[in-house]
Amino acid sequence: MVEQIIVKSVEEALSRLSERKYIIYAGGTDLIVQNRTVSEAPIPFKNPVLYCANLKELKYVKEGDDYLYIGAMTTLSELLTYESVPKLLKEAIEQMASPAIRNIATLAGNLGNASPAGDSLVPLYTLNALIKCQSVKASRLIPIQDFFVGLKKTALTDSEMITEIIIPKNRFKSTMYRKVGTRKADALSKVSFAGAYSIVHDKICDFRISIGAVNVTVVRRFDIEAKLIGKTIEQAQKMKNQIISLYLSSIKPINDQRSNIEYRTQVTKNLISAFMDTLD
Amino acid sequence: MSKITFILNGKTVSVEGNPGVRLLDVLRNEFKLTGIKEGCGEGECGACAVLLDHKIVNSCSVVLANVDGHEITTIEGLKETSRYQVIRDSFGHAGAVQCGFCTPGMVIATESLLYDNPTPTEEDIKIGMSGNLCRCTGYQSIIEAVKKASEDGDGLW
Ligand SMILES: Cc1cc2nc3c(=O)[nH]c(=O)nc-3n(C[C@H](O)[C@H](O)[C@H](O)COP(=O)(O)OP(=O)(O)OC[C@H]3O[C@@H](n4cnc5c(N)ncnc54)[C@H](O)[C@@H]3O)c2cc1C
Ligand code: FES
Ligand code: FES
Numbered sequence: 001m002v003e004q005i006i007v008k009s010v011e012e013a014l015s016r017l018s019e020r021k022y023i024i025y026a027g028g029t030d031l032i033v034q035n036r037t038v039s040e041a042p043i044p045f046k047n048p049v050l051y052c053a054n055l056k057e058l059k060y061v062k063e064g065d066d067y068l069y070i071g072a073m074t075t076l077s078e079l080l081t082y083e084s085v086p087k088l089l090k091e092a093i094e095q096m097a098s099p100a101i102r103n104i105a106t107l108a109g110n111l112g113n114a115s116p117a118g119d120s121l122v123p124l125y126t127l128n129a130l131i132k133c134q135s136v137k138a139s140r141l142i143p144i145q146d147f148f149v150g151l152k153k154t155a156l157t158d159s160e161m162i163t164e165i166i167i168p169k170n171r172f173k174s175t176m177y178r179k180v181g182t183r184k185a186d187a188l189s190k191v192s193f194a195g196a197y198s199i200v201h202d203k204i205c206d207f208r209i210s211i212g213a214v215n216v217t218v219v220r221r222f223d224i225e226a227k228l229i230g231k232t233i234e235q236a237q238k239m240k241n242q243i244i245s246l247y248l249s250s251i252k253p254i255n256d257q258r259s260n261i262e263y264r265t266q267v268t269k270n271l272i273s274a275f276m277d278t279l280d
Numbered sequence: 281m282s283k284i285t286f287i288l289n290g291k292t293v294s295v296e297g298n299p300g301v302r303l304l305d306v307l308r309n310e311f312k313l314t315g316i317k318e319g320c321g322e323g324e325c326g327a328c329a330v331l332l333d334h335k336i337v338n339s340c341s342v343v344l345a346n347v348d349g350h351e352i353t354t355i356e357g358l359k360e361t362s363r364y365q366v367i368r369d370s371f372g373h374a375g376a377v378q379c380g381f382c383t384p385g386m387v388i389a390t391e392s393l394l395y396d397n398p399t400p401t402e403e404d405i406k407i408g409m410s411g412n413l414c415r416c417t418g419y420q421s422i423i424e425a426v427k428k429a430s431e432d433g434d435g436l437w
Contacts, residue, residue, distance in 0.1 A: 032302070039305070
């Protein structure tokens with residue numbers, strides 16, 4: 001049996017992480033499915049485990065003047081109870097799994113799992129979230145698009161854990177979240193989408209699109225977004241086909257048990273088009 | 281080895297051993313609480329549902345370690361309450377039970393939902409029950425049962 005520790009404080013967790021590699025265990029909704037073998041047997045973890053779900057220090061949502069701070073062990077259900085949590089993120093969480101899973105699963109776990117189909121990722125990309133990665137020595141604030149470095153790969157080192165997710169307070173004119181899946185509950189996404197925009201003096205001043213499950217990491221293209229800044233809605237509508245084809249050139253959907261390339265490509269087109277139709 | 285202490289159906293209990301066992305196995309094998317069932321074993325069917333601090337969780341997807349210091353209620357514990365009587369009667373009345381395999385989980389889901397929201401809309405009920413699968417009834421009777429429980433149990437939740 002590998003070493004398994006129920007940590008009592010963040011300080012203890014970080015000090016243990018500085019000594020060796022551990023599996024950081026939050027709600028465990030991903031870890032248990034990934035590591036279980038037969039019924040009734042203890043989970044055969046391959047590395048030592050730090051159980052962190054009960055770290056009260058990391059269960060919070062705090063609002064500052066410019067940012068919202070989410071403690072890493074806050075559950076998805078808890079997040080839904082806060083007025084300050086952005087609508088875009090809430091809409092994604094409401095469509096994740098089922099109440100029973102949301103009552104134990106965490107946002108940090110969805111990030112740590114690093115599946116390109118993780119449903120909290122697209123809203124967090126669109127919201128410009130920052131991931132706080134802490135070790136005994138230092139703490140790094142990593143913009144979400146730099147946190148994911150490849151398929152199921154994050155920028156976290158073995159001595160670090162996510163302690164907080166930080167979301168800048170944005171005031172968008174409108175946002176749109178869509179998850180395209182099969183069954184409503186407990187279904188993994190075939191494609192997910194989070195868009196947001198703002199308009200000042202009849203011109204687009206902020207335009208963001210994140211698309212999930214169509215490449216190894218979420219697609220967010222700042223260069224394409226920049227083309228629409230300063231444009232009127234009419235000008236933007238005329239550019240719609242051009243914008244869609246630019247996005248299609250940066251997606252690499254796959255065939256898998258959930259869907260296929262043609263379907264994912266068509267859905268991506270439709271979602272961008274539907275979002276651009278909401279410009280108003 | 282760890283010692284994990286929690287409240288089980290109103291009584292403080294301690295378990296010494298591997299913290300990486302599933303709550304489902306601890307409840308069924310050590311405490312002989314066999315009302316919960318193992319269906320999928322992967323968090324998708326709700327047959328193993330229990331209440332953790334009054335909220336529904338799947339005991340196949342919770343390790344013992346994470347229960348430390350919390351309160352767990354199984355269908356056996358819930359049975360002692362007047363709310364259970366209302367849920368039982370409404371499930372019976374609506375014909376929401378056939379083979380019964382999903383029923384303990386459905387009852388737990390109903391309690392969790394009504395505890396949080398005593399007057400759910402039909403949409404709230406569908407969301408509240410969305411993690412629980414039933415292979416027999418076709419769900420409509422279960423939705424009716426939850427609706428009836430919320431009406432008949434007026435004031436209990
Ligand atoms: C039935 C079912 C349905 C599901 N449906 C969905 C769905 O619709 N959409 C979706 O996106 N996901 C879904 N999931 C997956 C899962 O529930 C989510 O990814 C959840 O957010 C994981 O959180 P957790 O706390 O349980 O993570 P854990 O399982 O505890 O951890 C997941 C990974 O993240 C790492 N990790 C956790 N916390 C930290 C931390 N603080 N610092 C560093 N690393 C950390 C872990 O080491 C592990 O690698 C589903 C799972 C199940 C079982
Ligand atoms: S057995 Fe736990 S959810 Fe199916
Ligand atoms: S009554 Fe048989 S599974 Fe629901």
